[in-house]
Amino acid sequence: MSVLLIAEHNNKEVKPFTQNAITAASQIDQDLHVLVIGKNVDAVTKSISEVPNVKKVIQVDNEIYENFLAENYTPVIIKQSENYSHIVCSANTFGKNLMPRVAALLDTSQVSDIIKVISADTFLRPIYAGNAFATVKSNDKKKCITIRPTSFDPAPSTGGSAEIIKVDGSEATTLTKFIKREEVKSDRPELGTARIVISGGRGMQSGENFKLITSIADKLNAAIGASRAAVDAGYITNDHQVGQTGKVVVPDLYIAVGISGAIQHLAGMKESKVIVAINKDGEAPIFSVADYGLEADLFEALPQFLEELNKLNTIQK
Amino acid sequence: MKILVAVKRVIDYNVQVRVKEDGTGVVTDNVKMSTNPPDDNAIEEAVKIKESGKAKEIVAVTIGEDKAQETVRKALAVGADRGIHVKVDGIVEPLAVSKILQKIVDKEKPDLIFMGKQAIDDDCNQTGQMLAALLNYPQATFASKIEVKDKSLEVIREVDEGLETIEVNIPAIVTCDLRLNEPRYASLPNIMKAKKKPLEQINATDLGVDTKPRIEQIKVEEPPKRKAGIKVSSVAELVQKLKNEAKVI
Numbered sequence: 001m002s003v004l005l006i007a008e009h010n011n012k013e014v015k016p017f018t019q020n021a022i023t024a025a026s027q028i029d030q031d032l033h034v035l036v037i038g039k040n041v042d043a044v045t046k047s048i049s050e051v052p053n054v055k056k057v058i059q060v061d062n063e064i065y066e067n068f069l070a071e072n073y074t075p076v077i078i079k080q081s082e083n084y085s086h087i088v089c090s091a092n093t094f095g096k097n098l099m100p101r102v103a104a105l106l107d108t109s110q111v112s113d114i115i116k117v118i119s120a121d122t123f124l125r126p127i128y129a130g131n132a133f134a135t136v137k138s139n140d141k142k143k144c145i146t147i148r149p150t151s152f153d154p155a156p157s158t159g160g161s162a163e164i165i166k167v168d169g170s171e172a173t174t175l176t177k178f179i180k181r182e183e184v185k186s187d188r189p190e191l192g193t194a195r196i197v198i199s200g201g202r203g204m205q206s207g208e209n210f211k212l213i214t215s216i217a218d219k220l221n222a223a224i225g226a227s228r229a230a231v232d233a234g235y236i237t238n239d240h241q242v243g244q245t246g247k248v249v250v251p252d253l254y255i256a257v258g259i260s261g262a263i264q265h266l267a268g269m270k271e272s273k274v275i276v277a278i279n280k281d282g283e284a285p286i287f288s289v290a291d292y293g294l295e296a297d298l299f300e301a302l303p304q305f306l307e308e309l310n311k312l313n314t315i316q317k
Numbered sequence: 318m319k320i321l322v323a324v325k326r327v328i329d330y331n332v333q334v335r336v337k338e339d340g341t342g343v344v345t346d347n348v349k350m351s352t353n354p355p356d357d358n359a360i361e362e363a364v365k366i367k368e369s370g371k372a373k374e375i376v377a378v379t380i381g382e383d384k385a386q387e388t389v390r391k392a393l394a395v396g397a398d399r400g401i402h403v404k405v406d407g408i409v410e411p412l413a414v415s416k417i418l419q420k421i422v423d424k425e426k427p428d429l430i431f432m433g434k435q436a437i438d439d440d441c442n443q444t445g446q447m448l449a450a451l452l453n454y455p456q457a458t459f460a461s462k463i464e465v466k467d468k469s470l471e472v473i474r475e476v477d478e479g480l481e482t483i484e485v486n487i488p489a490i491v492t493c494d495l496r497l498n499e500p501r502y503a504s505l506p507n508i509m510k511a512k513k514k515p516l517e518q519i520n521a522t523d524l525g526v527d528t529k530p531r532i533e534q535i536k537v538e539e540p541p542k543r544k545a546g547i548k549v550s551s552v553a554e555l556v557q558k559l560k561n562e563a564k565v566i
């Protein structure tokens with residue numbers, strides 16, 4: 001029995017969540033191999049080979065894999081899958097898009113978004129926006145699993161030296177053509193892995209007002225999140241959305257500003273270690289999960305917050 | 318052009334879901350049920366395309382127990398022309414749903430298949446991708462904008478990094494995000510009219526699809542509860558607590 005993990009990367013670097021998925025995958029089975037599919041990915045392969053938990057790295061390098069199309073990835077994974085009992089991947093948009101296409105062709109019922117490995121065939125996963133946890137046992141011979149990365153610690157990234165093998169890819173798809181990616185570049189920490197996240201909701205009233213959040217994020221070296229309502233209203237781009245249909249975050253500190261706390265939002269942040277809510281409505285459901293609730297108008301509270309932070313002589317970053 | 322839309326009946330998104338005490342699932346008795354929210358967006362998009370003159374027929378399909386028909390009726394009330402209900406009792410996993418849909422596609426030969434990106438009950442996010450695999454069709458997942466071209470679709474997808482644009486050949490599968498459009502409400506006259514639209518019923522067994530779950534649900538339990546927090550009276554107190562009590566800043 002061995003596990004095959006599909007690495008997520010940008011052709012240059014491994015995405016940080018691959019490290020968390022490695023931890024989960026090696027809990028399923030120690031014999032963990034990683035498949036790197038991409039264009040000019042020698043550096044990615046090398047860095048994964050240095051992860052101590054990884055026993056072997058398989059590299060498939062071709063320009064047709066530059067944009068990670070599931071239609072191109074799938075035949076490669078199917079071919080490699082023969083030798084493995086488990087095919088696993090992070091449950092982010094990359095893995096969510098890819099894994100079911102693989103699972104269907106292997107005639108496997110996929111287990112999505114696991115938050116705990118109970119045994120090699122039994123897992124814990126949230127359902128109903130995290131309002132229930134299901135313990136599920138997969139009875140398929142080959143198992144396809146996606147992993148909620150924030151539920152597992154990142155694996156140490158250096159010290160190992162796994163064997164590297166290179167294999168050929170398949171033919172390019174004619175079904176789908178990649179056109180472009182609009183990536184929002186920022187110097188801030190990534191939302192998924194940041195130690196502190198400060199999020200704004202509909203209460204912010206405009207994109208312009210998000211600068212109140214930005215200046216606090218700068219001070220705390222925090223990532224910026226948002227509710228679906230704030231994204232829908234165009235205050236901020238979709239990559240900031242936290243929740244059931246957005247990103248899941250588990251920072252040390254989550255600050256929710258002008259967010260009511262709908263279950264779909266809570267689904268993405270309620271595992272955070274410390275939660276702060278700033279809301280002018282004392283009855284807002286967000287207060288039921290907040291360790292520290294401040295009932296206040298955000299337009300007064302946020303400038304004061306920044307002022308208080310400025311007074312501190314040290315800030316842990 | 319013909320568009321097939323898959324709609325699922327789920328517990329309404331506003332309901333506070335409760336876990337059954339015996340650990341076998343969640344309480345569904347006397348609980349409000351609705352169409353899975355992004356499936357409403359899928360129907361809406363199909364109707365808009367039909368209104369633009371680019372599609373002739375919209376077929377709405379659901380898989381589930383008898384009451385799942387309500388979901389099809391709702392789709393008919395907002396503009397679908399015909400409905401199909403594939404009857405199965407109990408849990409049907411995405412793999413089985415996609416196999417059933419494959420049979421329906423073989424029969425109906427739609428040009429486009431629209432679905433939701435995720436069902437809000439099982440949170441699987443699988444069915445569209447699986448159906449695309451079984452049919453060897455392209456997949457445009459998490460769509461927030463669709464442009465119909467001659468023999469293809471240009472689709473903007475919401476991904477973790479931001480937005481991605483792809484072009485997929487027709488026939489294609491699209492899974493819809495909530496931001497794709499603003500679903501309309503069914504007017505009373507249209508609800509009445511929908512009652513007369515054709516709704517075909519098929520048994521899953523007649524399609525030759527094995528729907529027996531492959532995944533055993535061993536236990537469903539409540540997630541751990543957070544311990545109650547406190548209200549602070551000022552920003553200064555908040556910052557002091559974060560610094561000295563929680564030690565997070």
Ligand SMILES: Cc1cc2nc3c(=O)[nH]c(=O)nc-3n(C[C@H](O)[C@H](O)[C@H](O)COP(=O)(O)OP(=O)(O)OC[C@H]3O[C@@H](n4cnc5c(N)ncnc54)[C@H](O)[C@@H]3O)c2cc1C
Binds near residue numbers: 201203228257260281
């Ligand atoms: C299928 C589905 C999936 C969804 N997925 C997600 C998801 O992934 N993420 C998500 O966030 N939502 C999601 N939603 C939407 C969710 O149900 C809520 O509608 C949304 O989270 C509300 O956002 P909000 O809290 O910003 O807005 P509102 O609910 O409108 O709350 C605004 C809050 O701001 C407060 N406020 C206003 N002015 C001020 C002020 N001056 N000072 C202080 N406080 C103020 C108000 O008291 C209120 O509590 C989903 C919904 C559905 C149906």
Ligand SMILES: Nc1ncnc2c1ncn2[C@@H]1O[C@H](COP(=O)(O)O)[C@@H](O)[C@H]1O
Binds near residue numbers: 356445
């Ligand atoms: N039983 C069902 N009947 C009709 N459509 C379904 C069913 N299950 C899933 N779907 C479709 O597949 C999408 C994704 O569901 P899931 O893979 O379960 O998250 C849904 O939004 C529906 O469009």
